[in-house]
Amino acid sequence: MASISPPIARSSSPGATSSTAGTVELRNVRKAYGNFVAVDDLSLSIQPGKIYGLLGPNGAGKTSTLRMIIGIIVPDLGQISVFGEPLQRTHKDRFGYLPEERGLYKKMKVLEHLLFLAQLKGLSGPEALKRAQSWCERFELNAWTGKKVEELSKGMQQKVQFIGAILHDPELIVMDEPFSGLDPASTVVLKDVLLELAKRGKTILLSTHGMDQAEKLCHSICLVNHGRAVLEGDLNQIKAGYGSCNVQIKYDGDARFLQESRLVQSCNDYGNYVEVHLAPGADTQELLRLASAGARLSKFEVMEPSLEEIFIAAVSQPAVSQPNA
Amino acid sequence: MRNLWLIIKREYLERVRTRSFLILTLLLPGIMTVVMLLPAKLATMGDKVQHLVVVTSTPQFGEMVRQRFLSPSTDTDDDEDANSGANAAKQKPDQKYVIDVDANPTEAERAVLRDKINSQAIDGYLWLSEDAIASGKVTWVSRRMPYFSERSRLSETLNQVIQYERLTKHGLSGDEAERLLKAIKVESIRMERGREAKDSGGGKLLEVVVMVMLLYMAVLLYGISVMRSVLEEKNSRILEVLLSSATSTELMAGKLLGVGAVGLTQILVWVVMAGVFALPAMAMQPAFSELQIPPGVLVAFAVFFLLGYLLYSTMYAAIGAITTTEQEGQQLQFFIIIPLVLSVFMLAPVVRNPDAATMVWMSMIPFFAPVVMYARIVVQTPPLWQIALSLLLLIATIAGLLVLCARIYRIGILIYGKRPNLPEILKWLKYAKA
Numbered sequence: 001m002a003s004i005s006p007p008i009a010r011s012s013s014p015g016a017t018s019s020t021a022g023t024v025e026l027r028n029v030r031k032a033y034g035n036f037v038a039v040d041d042l043s044l045s046i047q048p049g050k051i052y053g054l055l056g057p058n059g060a061g062k063t064s065t066l067r068m069i070i071g072i073i074v075p076d077l078g079q080i081s082v083f084g085e086p087l088q089r090t091h092k093d094r095f096g097y098l099p100e101e102r103g104l105y106k107k108m109k110v111l112e113h114l115l116f117l118a119q120l121k122g123l124s125g126p127e128a129l130k131r132a133q134s135w136c137e138r139f140e141l142n143a144w145t146g147k148k149v150e151e152l153s154k155g156m157q158q159k160v161q162f163i164g165a166i167l168h169d170p171e172l173i174v175m176d177e178p179f180s181g182l183d184p185a186s187t188v189v190l191k192d193v194l195l196e197l198a199k200r201g202k203t204i205l206l207s208t209h210g211m212d213q214a215e216k217l218c219h220s221i222c223l224v225n226h227g228r229a230v231l232e233g234d235l236n237q238i239k240a241g242y243g244s245c246n247v248q249i250k251y252d253g254d255a256r257f258l259q260e261s262r263l264v265q266s267c268n269d270y271g272n273y274v275e276v277h278l279a280p281g282a283d284t285q286e287l288l289r290l291a292s293a294g295a296r297l298s299k300f301e302v303m304e305p306s307l308e309e310i311f312i313a314a315v316s317q318p319a320v321s322q323p324n325a
Numbered sequence: 326m327r328n329l330w331l332i333i334k335r336e337y338l339e340r341v342r343t344r345s346f347l348i349l350t351l352l353l354p355g356i357m358t359v360v361m362l363l364p365a366k367l368a369t370m371g372d373k374v375q376h377l378v379v380v381t382s383t384p385q386f387g388e389m390v391r392q393r394f395l396s397p398s399t400d401t402d403d404d405e406d407a408n409s410g411a412n413a414a415k416q417k418p419d420q421k422y423v424i425d426v427d428a429n430p431t432e433a434e435r436a437v438l439r440d441k442i443n444s445q446a447i448d449g450y451l452w453l454s455e456d457a458i459a460s461g462k463v464t465w466v467s468r469r470m471p472y473f474s475e476r477s478r479l480s481e482t483l484n485q486v487i488q489y490e491r492l493t494k495h496g497l498s499g500d501e502a503e504r505l506l507k508a509i510k511v512e513s514i515r516m517e518r519g520r521e522a523k524d525s526g527g528g529k530l531l532e533v534v535v536m537v538m539l540l541y542m543a544v545l546l547y548g549i550s551v552m553r554s555v556l557e558e559k560n561s562r563i564l565e566v567l568l569s570s571a572t573s574t575e576l577m578a579g580k581l582l583g584v585g586a587v588g589l590t591q592i593l594v595w596v597v598m599a600g601v602f603a604l605p606a607m608a609m610q611p612a613f614s615e616l617q618i619p620p621g622v623l624v625a626f627a628v629f630f631l632l633g634y635l636l637y638s639t640m641y642a643a644i645g646a647i648t649t650t651e652q653e654g655q656q657l658q659f660f661i662i663i664p665l666v667l668s669v670f671m672l673a674p675v676v677r678n679p680d681a682a683t684m685v686w687m688s689m690i691p692f693f694a695p696v697v698m699y700a701r702i703v704v705q706t707p708p709l710w711q712i713a714l715s716l717l718l719l720i721a722t723i724a725g726l727l728v729l730c731a732r733i734y735r736i737g738i739l740i741y742g743k744r745p746n747l748p749e750i751l752k753w754l755k756y757a758k759a
Contacts, residue, residue, distance in 0.1 A: 072568045101565070116331065
């Protein structure tokens with residue numbers, strides 16, 4: 001699906017830097033530890049109901065950024081606002097946080113632990129119990145609810161931690177490397193749950209250094225490197241901005257559509273297979289209509305640059321690039 | 326408030342539910358009883374009957390020494406009928422000694438006695454020849470060193486007998502001499518709120534020592550528990566999850582109060598156990614039945630004990646916050662033990678002179694206040710403003726330390742590995758603003 005749809009089509013709010021208040025807004029945020037600048041002049045905007053990925057290599061400042069957003073640490077400079085208001089302590093109950101380094105009380109029983117975490121977020125005891133049981137069922141933990149945390153495997157502890165972060169049904173879910181350490185099956189369950197939560201209108205912010213995962217899951221991203229935003233905004237727009245787009249076409253018949261200089265800048269034709277380098281501003285759909293008018297197509301694929309390629313390209317540029325600004 | 330309560334509850338239940346809590350709570354009183362009774366038992370166990378020989382040229386003199394040594398007049402402890410001349414006769418003679426009188430103070434006899442000591446026929450002899458008495462220096466030769474109490478008992482006996490001798494030689498009758506020799510006893514009476522209170526100084530000291538012991542135990546048992554749990558939260562990284570829900574001050578205060586409640590529960594159980602098992606036995610002992618603790622002192626005990634416990638636990642929490650391993654933490658414990666030990670050293674001077682300027686100031690310093698101010702209250706109620714000031718300073722210190730701790734604690738999530746030095750801690754405190 002994604003391969004044919006035009007880049008712009010999915011974006012709901014084109015101007016990420018426009019005045020529409022996101023669930024989370026960071027403006028020129030800076031955080032330094034002594035001489036080490038972890039986050040430098042970072043601005044980003046996270047729209048409600050979206051999955052937002054904070055990407056970058058290790059030590060890029062992702063964790064510091066997330067910690068500032070949920071108020072564990074305070075920025076040296078800049079503003080952070082959530083739900084349209086400056087960040088306050090009272091917002092804590094509306095966040096769910098999964099830190100990168102998981103931590104639970106080892107001696108506590110799983111169910112008790114979940115209840116404790118949920119009650120800290122203001123959930124009533126009976127309600128917390130009901131939800132905890134249903135989540136444990138979903139993550140296949142119900143046989144373990146009476147066991148102590150230390151008796152669980154690492155992966156199971158991760159699931160407990162994840163449930164703890166979402167049990168109170170938070171509006172904003174912040175997850176630091178949620179997929180690290182999970183087996184493939186659990187990864188799928190977690191991904192499904194995240195998508196489901198986003199569908200229910202929850203805003204999800206996750207950090208990862210796995211570009212693949214982010215590319216599949218996120219609506220918007222922020223690429224950070226050395227504490228600075230390299231790229232920020234709607235994923236498709238970013239790709240379009242980097243879209244020296246190529247299209248691969250397998251065809252049988254009339255190849256006249258390759259002559260359309262309005263759409264095709266150059267091409268490499270093998271007779272029934274062609275790699276088209278699109279002209280700037282060309283609409284892939286127009287090319288598709290034109291091609292299918294004269295030829296039988298067995299393949300039409302828009303070759304977007306991968307996030308990884310974009311990241312490498314962006315990092316090699318000196319200034320912050322905001323393609324949608 | 327909601328969070329604080331949840332955290333207190335969690336900390337409390339986690340500890341109270343453990344098996345080790347149950348075992349410690351039930352067994353410690355037994356162990357303590359054994360520890361307290363054993364030394365006294367051991368001290369008397371090895372004592373055999375001592376067989377001594379008094380060597381003197383006048384048998385009557387030796388006989389008097391023998392009688393008085395075996396039945397010392399007890400006018401130091403006894404209030405009534407000390408004037409009765411037959412006092413000594415009424416006392417049961419001491420069963421721990423057998424004393425013979427030897428009227429042959431010659432060198433040959435001395436050699437014989439030495440042999441007897443070697444062959445264990447006797448345990449020792451007292452050389453009371455005319456020369457020795459005239460020189461004012463007599464010798465006690467025995468196989469073991471005489472106890473301090475034995476030595477002072479002997480010298481008292483000899484002084485009395487010799488003075489009695491001298492007085493009767495100057496023509497006084499035995500009764501007259503006895504009356505002259507009667508020791509004067511000082512009875513101390515303390516004025517407390519306009520009433521006379523008979524002062525059993527021992528009882529006062531006991532009250533203070535009980536408090537200090539309890540404080541010590543509570544601080545050592547539960548202070549370390551606080552430190553350990555702060556370290557656990559930092560090392561298991563649960564701290565970060567908790568901080569997304571609660572403030573570090575809530576976490577810290579909840580932990581201190583929760584662990585504090587555990588300690589109090591334990592002490593309460595012990596007090597009840599003591600009430601059920603030990604009090605009936607104690608009531609038989611006159612020293613304890615005399616001990617009446619006024620309600621004001623009980624209140625002071627509760628207040629200063631609680632605050633002292635909180636203060637020292639907070640210090641333990643601070644150590645937990647700046648270290649990363651328990652070993653490191655234990656090295657720093659030193660800073661907590663020192664003020665505790667110093668307060669104990671101050672006990673004797675406080676009880677002796679509670680209103681001395683130094684003691685007044687010491688009772689204002691928060692680290693010593695729990696012990697010193699409490700001791701002052703026990704001995705003699707100090708001016709109200711002093712108590713109030715001391716309490717105020719103590720509470721302010723606890724609160725200040727708590728906030729400081731909470732800040733360091735929160736910054737703790739950012740560091741691993743090496744223990745920070747002072748400049749680094751100060752720098753963190755700056756980062757941790759707001």
